[in-house]
Amino acid sequence: xxxxxxxxxxxxxxxxxxxxxxxxxxxxxxxxxxxxxxxxxxxxxxxxxxxxxxxxxxxxxxxxxxxxxxxxxxxxxxxxxxxxxxxxxxxxxxxxxxxxxxxxxxxxxxxxxxxxxxxxxxxxxxxxxxxx
Numbered sequence: 001x002x003x004x005x006x007x008x009x010x011x012x013x014x015x016x017x018x019x020x021x022x023x024x025x026x027x028x029x030x031x032x033x034x035x036x037x038x039x040x041x042x043x044x045x046x047x048x049x050x051x052x053x054x055x056x057x058x059x060x061x062x063x064x065x066x067x068x069x070x071x072x073x074x075x076x077x078x079x080x081x082x083x084x085x086x087x088x089x090x091x092x093x094x095x096x097x098x099x100x101x102x103x104x105x106x107x108x109x110x111x112x113x114x115x116x117x118x119x120x121x122x123x124x125x126x127x128x129x130x131x132x
Contacts, residue, residue: 015038015041016039016080016081017039017048017076017080017081017082018036018038018081019035019051019073019076019077019081019082019083019087020034020035020037020087021033021034021035021086022035022043022044022047023044024044029057031053031054032053032054032056033050033054034050034051034052034054034068034090035047035050036049036076039082051068051072052066052068052073053065053066053067054090066094068091068094068096070096073096085102088100089102
């Protein structure tokens with residue numbers, strides 16, 4: 001199999017650079033690398049540069065660990081790299097970009113559901129007291 005270099009891949013296959021997650025880790029323990037890669041390459045395949053990492057499982061302090069080299073991220077964005085939606089959401093939560101609209105929508109949906117559950121719980125507590 002012939003391996004195409006960055007220039008040939010871009011020229012012949014109309015590929016562009018994308019910043020995305022590359023999955024790593026093991027069973028039941030995902031770990032993601034934030035990489036700059038060509039969009040035609042496999043998700044976990046060869047990449048141009050690793051920009052950061054993301055551990056989605058909370059640690060003992062209920063924190064999700066993210067490490068990003070913002071200088072290199074700015075470089076790749078300035079060179080025309082596209083961001084995938086998951087990376088865009090993560091960078092929005094980190095404060096590098098504005099919040100993604102779906103993040104705001106999901107937060108409102110969760111708040112509304114929690115408020116409804118609290119109302120139901122209050123009604124259930126009040127109704128047995130009336131029956132006695």
